[in-house]
Amino acid sequence: MKQIFLVFIVLMIGVGGYFFLIKSSPSVSERLTIEKEWVVDTVRVAKIDSQPTLHLSGKIVAAREADLRPLVEGRIIEIGDNFHEGGLVSRGEILIAIDPFNFKASLTDSEAALSENRSSREEILVQIRKNEALSETYKKQEELRKLELERRVTLSGEGIISKKANDESNFAYLSSRQLRISNDYETQRLKAKIKRLDASILRSEVRVDIAKRNLNETILRAPFDGVLTNISVGIGKWVNSRDYVAQIIDNINLEVLFHMSDEQYGRITSLGELNGRPAMVVWSSGVNTIELKATLNRAEGEFDAASGGVWVYASVHPNGKLKDLRPGAFVQTKTPDIVYPNSFRVIESAIYSDDTVYLFNNGRLEERVIKVVARDGEHLIITGEVQDGDLIVTTRIPEVAPGLKVRTKLE
Template identity: 40%
Template sequence: MRPAMKIVLPFVVLALAAYGAFSLWKSRPQTVRQTPPEKTWMVESVRAKLIDVQPDLRLFGEVVAGRKVELRPLVAGQIVKVGENFREGGVVAKGELLIAIDPFDYQADIDERLAQRAEARARLRQIRAEYEGEKALLLHDKAQVAIRRRDVERRQKLRGSGASSVKTLDDARLALSQNEQRLTDRERSIEIWKSKLDQQNSAIVRLEIALRRARHDLGRTRLLAPFDGFVLNVEAEFGKRLGVGDRVARLIDANRLEVRFHIGNAQFARLGSDFAGRVAGIYWDGATRPLEAVLKRAGGEIETASGGVSMYAVLRGVGADSRLRPGAFVRVELPGPRYNGVFRLPDSALHDGDTVYIIVDNRLVPRKTRIVTWLGSDILVQGGLKAGDDVLITRLPEVGPGVLVSTP
């Protein structure tokens, strides 16, 4: 009996344990599977508006001199006078005296040329008198030759009739020959005096030229301002001796100040070929009211280092009384090209370079579009939108079609 119990007892225990485990499993609490609620993203949007716009290009530039010259004397000499405004930073008016060089030598040269001209004119009158006298004597010589020729002809007739001797005929022929020789000498003398007359006229012309040159050099002893301007780099002072071409100062034209600014390749291309004549606003020294500058020209080449080109605009209404000077740093607002039928959006509305999302029934719907240009942190786009669309401008980590969103 006991051996049988030892065999059966373990199986009974195992059966009871299995039953208990099964009872526990059957009585376990049942869990109900539930679908999590869909997440709603709080976002911001803007209403799409179809507009025509001509945005300004905001750039920075520098005031430069549109015309500047180096002042150099064209005659040599000692400085005997200096203009009141001829100093570093001085403002001079057109025609104002800058420096005066000692005119003594140049005035003396004029006086000498005047004396030479007077002497040459007197010599001319003498030559002309000789010339006119020779011409008058030529008439007498011709008359003498005519008389001698008739005398020879008469004696030849008399010789034929035997009324005249051979010696008388020969004497008449000799006298004719002498008068013809005198006529030839007279004609040659007239040509010589005529040549002297021409030479003396040429000499007087040369003296007149030398006199004009001397007077011109005398005028050059006074160095005058060629235009209204600002004086800088002064290198001359009272008493200094100057040579021809020595630099005395530089002068900047106060009425020809320009603004030079740099513009990128893409912006330059959008300006078009008819950019000349456009008016830009120039802001300097915190001024709220801009100066005007007219766009005139572009630089001669594209700058490879910066990838753009320099532009030049001439300032309006700026003169010698202005505080503006070359080297001033300014802000430039230049009207850009006009865009018609575009939408202006924050750049945060753009996804993947060509996609924006509109909100329809609180769901995101993608729209393909095309970027026309960038305006700072905004973009101008065309296509894919219509006026009144709510465009998503919030950046979402899970942006995509059908995403549930909510706007304030």
């Protein structure tokens, strides 16, 4: 019990000493608070009619492309010098050649049949001309024998000649008449045969034309200037008109396919038609950047609900630089936006919370409410509580607030 009492006494002495030291310590003078000053960049804005440029991502597409297939059936005996993957070909250039033997034989046979029909026609024409010449002779003979018959009938009635002589004259007349009629009918039959031969000749001419076309089509030529891809045949392969041999892509008449948002498309079309608006296509290939002029020409028929916009096509103007450009290349497309009157152009770092900027005014920040109406690359086009000539702070300040003390780097 005595030990517990001693411990209690020691604790009381310690606590009392602690409070005595606090009471007896000298007072510390209050520290002075120093206001922090921020060093900032500023830009003096000017009120202008701004026309930003839309920067849109897209890709190169071919204005036309075609799957190449043989026009006739046969064995490939030759391929063109540029018939390989990525080969550049010109319109009319030979791609593949099919063995023409059967097609030459077919053409020769068709031409022989045509010649035979024409010869038969000429032969019949000669016979018709002969019959027509004989027809005149037969007609005169008939007329003469008719007169002779009439005289003999008169003489027979007077008893001058016998009835037998009269019958002989009648028989001669009928024989000449029959000969003339038979000749005329034969002429008509030959003329009908000429019509049949004309039809046969026409069919033969068609067969000759088909044989000539088939022979010409043993050579498959490039339908237009372009680049070859997906080559699938070689020398010796047997092909027919259903077989796919390659694809040709027009690498001269190229288009750009890019996406516009609903808002962008609405702004552009509010000025009139989309077609005809200028554009610039920027293609970065390694260390080189190539710019190509283009013209907007159409938009797809419906909006893409998934992307919330519409796909737009622009025709790239012909240019010697297009030889190296291929469909599928990713490009940037730039086209003018609408004009925003009485607006200001500032860099993106000057905007806080999408609707606020801060002005530099006598070393203090002043808050202004603005509206971002468009983007132009790294800059934004704004309108709102800003005046021509205001100094807008462009440096990002983590603790930004109205009245914050600042100074420019030039001060």
